[in-house]
Amino acid sequence: MMDKQAVLEAGQTGIKITQSDSRKIIENIETKIAALEKLISKKLAEIISLQNNMEQHFSQIKNTLLKMNFHRLGSRAFYVEKNMLVDWTTAERKCREMGGQLATIENETELIQIKKELKENTSYWIDLNDIQSEGKFISSVTWNPPTYFKWHNNHPFVHTGNIEDCVFLYNGKMQDFDCNYKGNFICQNVN
Numbered sequence: 001m002m003d004k005q006a007v008l009e010a011g012q013t014g015i016k017i018t019q020s021d022s023r024k025i026i027e028n029i030e031t032k033i034a035a036l037e038k039l040i041s042k043k044l045a046e047i048i049s050l051q052n053n054m055e056q057h058f059s060q061i062k063n064t065l066l067k068m069n070f071h072r073l074g075s076r077a078f079y080v081e082k083n084m085l086v087d088w089t090t091a092e093r094k095c096r097e098m099g100g101q102l103a104t105i106e107n108e109t110e111l112i113q114i115k116k117e118l119k120e121n122t123s124y125w126i127d128l129n130d131i132q133s134e135g136k137f138i139s140s141v142t143w144n145p146p147t148y149f150k151w152h153n154n155h156p157f158v159h160t161g162n163i164e165d166c167v168f169l170y171n172g173k174m175q176d177f178d179c180n181y182k183g184n185f186i187c188q189n190v191n
């Protein structure tokens, strides 16, 4: 026997629903919502995983394209930037973005080969700097003193408080200069 107090009238439709019916309907809806929530969170996890995969692929493609900039000079691969004038710190970052580093010139043979790629009277940043300790030039690649130098006459300038802390190649020789100066730069590939 239907509990008349419990009967609910639904609008003008004349549909009669008991409290027990409405509870079942609500439970049913709650179950469906829970299932939907589970499904949505599963799909969301799949989308995030797909997105991560795509980002990895894009990053690999980007690295491959950037590495195509480098070409072999002697036994190693270098990239000479000729059209972008930047300070030393930016040059270092640009090389890293290309999957490389600012170039270390390891010996006279390498210097001669690289020099052929460079314009005259133009500056090209390399890895050397004495930012940390005046007069103690180190490589930003190895953080150690390099084994090879080829300074221009009157370089390096070494005195306390000087701002010529970064090194570029100029007409085939090394000069220490203000790191904020805007020069071209040379990167080397990381093997």
Ligand SMILES: [Ca+2]
Residues within 6 Å of the ligand: 130, 134, 135, 157, 158, 159, 162, 163, 164, 165, 166, 176
């Ligand atoms: Ca200096």
